[in-house]
Amino acid sequence: MSKNSDKLNYIKNLIWMMCCDGDIAESEKQFLFRVAREIGASIDNWNSLVKEVLADNGQLYSISDRQKAIATFKSLVIMAKADNKIDRQEKEYILRFAKSLGLTNKQFKTISREIDMSTLLDSFKTPSTPQNVSNSRIVAIREDFDRIEEFTKVAGEQDVDTKITGLDQFLAGTETDDDIVCFHAAEDKSKSIQRCRDLLSKAGDKTAGILTRYQGHQVKYLREIGLSKCVIEPVYSHDIDTLLK
Numbered sequence: 345m346s347k348n349s350d351k352l353n354y355i356k357n358l359i360w361m362m363c364c365d366g367d368i369a370e371s372e373k374q375f376l377f378r379v380a381r382e383i384g385a386s387i388d389n390w391n392s393l394v395k396e397v398l399a400d401n402g403q404l405y406s407i408s409d410r411q412k413a414i415a416t417f418k419s420l421v422i423m424a425k426a427d428n429k430i431d432r433q434e435k436e437y438i439l440r441f442a443k444s445l446g447l448t449n450k451q452f453k454t455i456s457r458e459i460d461m462s463t464l465l466d467s468f469k470t471p472s473t474p475q476n477v478s479n480s481r482i483v484a485i486r487e488d489f490d491r492i493e494e495f496t497k498v499a500g501e502q503d504v505d506t507k508i509t510g511l512d513q514f515l516a517g518t519e520t521d522d523d524i525v526c527f528h529a530a531e532d533k534s535k536s537i538q539r540c541r542d543l544l545s546k547a548g549d550k551t552a553g554i555l556t557r558y559q560g561h562q563v564k565y566l567r568e569i570g571l572s573k574c575v576i577e578p579v580y581s582h583d584i585d586t587l588l589k
Contacts, residue, residue: 349501351385351468353405354416357441359397361423365434369427379419383468402437404444406501406581411467413445413581418459444580481505482524482587485514487539489528489554495579502584511539515546524573524587529555529562540566552587554579 358379362372380387387393407413420441424434442452482499484492486508496506509517514525525547529536536559543551552573553566563574575583 350407350409350412351383353407354383354412354419354468355380355385355387356393356397356400356405357407357416358419358423359394360400360402361420361434361437363394363398364402364437365431367427371426372423375423375426379465382465404437404441404580406444406498408502408581409467414455415464415467417441417445417447418455418464421456422459422461422464444582446580446582481507482526482584483514484508485511485525485527485539485543487511487528488530491577491579492528495526495554498579498581499584502581504584504588511542515542524550524552526552526554526587529553529559529566531559533562533565536562537565537569540571541569544570 355376358376362368362376407416417438420438424430424438447455482504484495484506486492487510489495492508496508499506511527525543527539527543530539536553540551540553549572551571552575553563553571554575554577555562556577560576566574573587575587
């Protein structure tokens with residue numbers, strides 16, 4: 345994700361926060377326009393951008409740089425408080441964004457309290473440090489991976505290429521230089537375990553499991569046979585970073 349994409353997604357997150365309670369306060373608009381100017385976000389048509397965000401119906405917009413993402417979280421808190429009240433929709437969006445960053449409850453409270461307006465946007469004004477390894481790639485095994493398009497989209501936003509292939513095709517292949525091989529758990533535990541065993545024998549510690557929250561009980565069994573990386577859907581940008589470490 346480019347520096348400009350981070351800026352645009354920052355603005356999009358704030359637009360949803362401004363609009364989600366159905367009542368746009370003048371103080372919210374002024375904060376939005378102010379930060380857009382300060383970070384140098386070039387918006388050709390505000391009306392079109394607002395319509396685009398509303399059509400997305402509350403999706404989170406990923407910020408690839410960690411410091412910019414934290415600044416976005418702080419800005420969402422500021423925006424929510426701009427009209428002197430925080431509505432349920434605003435609170436829900438803030439909590440979802442915090443979860444996407446992997447913030448603990450303690451971190452959530454600490455960061456929310458420690459907001460300095462004078463330094464809020466510094467990360468958007470200085471060159472960012474790439475967080476991902478160059479030429480990173482993920483192989484996604486398609487079996488039972490119902491949300492594979494969503495997964496590849498999040499990976500792509502982190503500048504990580506994803507190759508989708510079938511299990512048998514991957515096991516029969518000779519590729520060995522992929523950063524990580526992701527498979528999805530099956531509904532049947534024994535099938536997940538066998539799939540995991542096959543991939544561990546082929547890709548070793550580069551193997552990672554993706555599970556729905558209803559399959560979380562399978563993590564124990566997958567770890568017992570040697571799997572070290574598991575992610576529970578939905579997959580967020582920080583999960584991609586974790587998979588590549």
